[in-house]
Amino acid sequence: MGELAEKAMVSKRTIDYYTSIGLLQADRSSSNYRIYSDDALNDLKYIEECKRLHYPLDEIKRKLEMKKAKKMRDSEVEEQIQTVAQQMKQLSSELSILMPLMETLTAQQKEKLAAKLSLQGAALMESLLNLTS
DSSP states (O other), rough: HHHHHHTTOOOOOOHHHHTTTTOOOOOTTTEEEEEHHHHHHHHHHHHHHHTTTTOHHHHHHHHHHHHHOOOOHHHHHHHHEEEHHHHHHHHHHHHHHHHHTTTTOOOOOHHHHHHOHHHHHHHHHHHHHHHHO
């Protein structure tokens, strides 16, 4: 568990909690220690990303189950598309507020802000800006 916590940069307590509510699965060793697979690490990273997007744990659990099943009913696919479209609309609205404020930043402030954005975040932001223009 300690190795998983270190790799995912979360606490052991977090892993224990996620395991207890069924978000993470672990095998048991002969001495009854929990053993987590590489899939558990991927799941944990996915959970943490969903948390950063403010998804509630029950929604994260549902998303993990769908991801593992690799199939969805048509209604679930449509629902997910509507959810993502709504999130994009909300982000677009927030960007329209932030963009004029970003223009007032100094070059150094912009550089500092850009360093905080991940490559994916910067690409997503650029894509959303293109959609709103």
